[in-house]
Each structure stands twice: as structure tokens, then as C-alpha cells.
Amino acid sequence: xxxxxxxxxxxxxxxxxxxxxxxxxxxxxxxxGFYSNRSDFIRTAIRKQLETHRDALDRxxxxxxxxxxxxxxxxxxxxxxxxxxxxxxxxxxxxxRFAADVTPDLASQAIGSITVLGALQAPPAIRSxxxxxxx
Numbered sequence: 001x002x003x004x005x006x007x008x009x010x011x012x013x014x015x016x017x018x019x020x021x022x023x024x025x026x027x028x029x030x031x032x033g034f035y036s037n038r039s040d041f042i043r044t045a046i047r048k049q050l051e052t053h054r055d056a057l058d059r060x061x062x063x064x065x066x067x068x069x070x071x072x073x074x075x076x077x078x079x080x081x082x083x084x085x086x087x088x089x090x091x092x093x094x095x096x097r098f099a100a101d102v103t104p105d106l107a108s109q110a111i112g113s114i115t116v117l118g119a120l121q122a123p124p125a126i127r128s129x130x131x132x133x134x135x
Contacts, residue, residue, distance in 0.1 A: 012119045061093060071096045078102060078110035087112025097121035104129035
């Protein structure tokens with residue numbers, strides 16, 4: 001039997017405290033078939049709110065020069081930044097992750113700053129090496 005590589009998660013777990021009455025209302029909608037489960041309701045509510053604020057989000061992304069979505073930080077990109085003598089400043093809304101072949105030393109030398117609104121996937125050694133530059 002062939003093993004398949006584990007697909008990285010494309011979601012992040014969050015915890016939300018909800019009042020009993022609101023939770024009961026969500027459960028009622030689930031039991032009536034409007035949503036498949038509580039998570040489905042919450043994801044739908046979040047998407048609707050994000051759509052409501054789409055223009056403001058787009059303006060903010062443009063003003064702050066943020067990458068949107070998945071941002072993989074590669075060894076080649078870090079080596080290129082080192083060769084130019086210009087630290088790499090990463091700004092992401094979504095998921096930022098380091099490629100598997102990036103070493104803590106390389107990340108430490110090449111990263112000027114890293115700002116992630118969402119999630120950062122980095123091995124503990126890399127996190128430790130750039131901890132003072134994570135915002």
C-alpha cells in the first residue's frame with residue numbers, strides 16, 4: 001500500500017465563546033437543516049461579514065502592501081535576498097509558511113520582518129531564530 005503525503009491543513013482552528021441563547025438558535029437552525037453543523041454556520045457567518053467589508057479589506061490590503069492567501073517562503077528567495085544584501089520583509093493575510101529546505105540560520109540572516117494576519121507555519125527552530133522579527 002502506497003503512502004500519500006499528508007496534505008497541509010488549509011484551515012486554522014479558533015475558539016469562540018457564544019451565549020447559551022445564541023448557541024441554541026444556531027443549534028435550532030442546524031436541526032432544521034439550514035446548516036450541516038455549528039462549524040458550517042460559523043464559517044458562513046464569517047464569509048458574509050467579510051463580504052460586507054470587502055471594499056474596506058481591499059483598500060487596506062492595497063495600502064499596507066499585503067500578500068493575500070498562501071505565501072511560501074522559499075530557500076531560493078531567502079538566498080536571493082542575502083545576495084542582494086536586502087532583508088526580506090514578508091507581509092501576509094492568510095498563511096505564511098517556510099519551505100522544508102529552509103534552515104534556521106538562513107531565515108535568521110535573510111528575514112528583516114514577518115507580519116502575518118492569519119497563521120504562520122514554521123518549525124520551532126525557525127520561529128526561535130526569527131522571534132524578534134515576527135509581528
